[in-house]
Amino acid sequence: MAPPSGQSAVHHHVLHPVPVFVARSHLTPSAMFPGWRQCHPVVVTGIRRIPVPSYCSDVVCSDSYMVSGHHDKKIRFWDSRSQHCIREVTLEEKVTSLFMEPEQTQLLSCSRDDALSLIDLRMGSVRLVFRADGFKCGCDWTKAILSPDASYSMAGSSDGTIFIWSTRTGVLERSLTGEHSVAVNAVAWSVSGEYVVSVDRGKKAVLWSEY
Secondary structure (H helix, E strand, C coil): CCCCCCCCECCCCCCCCHHHHHHHHCCCCHHHHCCCCHHHHHHHHCCCCCCHHHHCCEEEECCCEEEEEEEEEEEEEEEEECCCCEEECCCCCEEEEEECCCCCCEEEECCCEEEEEEEEEEEEEEEEEEECCCCCCCCCCCCCCCCCCCCEEEEEEECCCCCEECCCCEEEEEEECCCCCCEEEEEECCCCCEEEEEEEEECCCCEECCC
């Protein structure tokens, strides 16, 4: 899969708030998700409370454990069957985001030391660190992601540039410029890998395409 070349297909989209669901007891799936066919009522309830020692900026889940990123520079792994932290990975600065690939073998983090870290979940250690001249993590919630085939990592910078690295070599493959003039907060990759969407602090979204 090749990363997008830098052409933007759609330039300006103002983002508006959307409704969110609040968990309450005795909700049916159709009540929580309009269009879902009718079925028996279910009880939505918290099954476990896990106290965390630091502000949590992001959380992801595998089939057997949870992973949380924190402002005390730690990534914590939690056993889903208990309240125990089973592993910690310490970074250089506060963690702004986490992204777990579908195969659940790699975890990508972004942190305020202007770095993305690719963690091997089987070994529990950092495999690659992605940096580049000009890349600056713009806020405490900057989101970094992997491409659908996990061949690339991507994040937006404080100056509006989007950086794309190879997860095989750690080398910067491409940067997307010319559309954002303020910090890019989040990015998303289409399932096909052909499109990228980025959003910035100025309420602007850009759809990037290879074509």
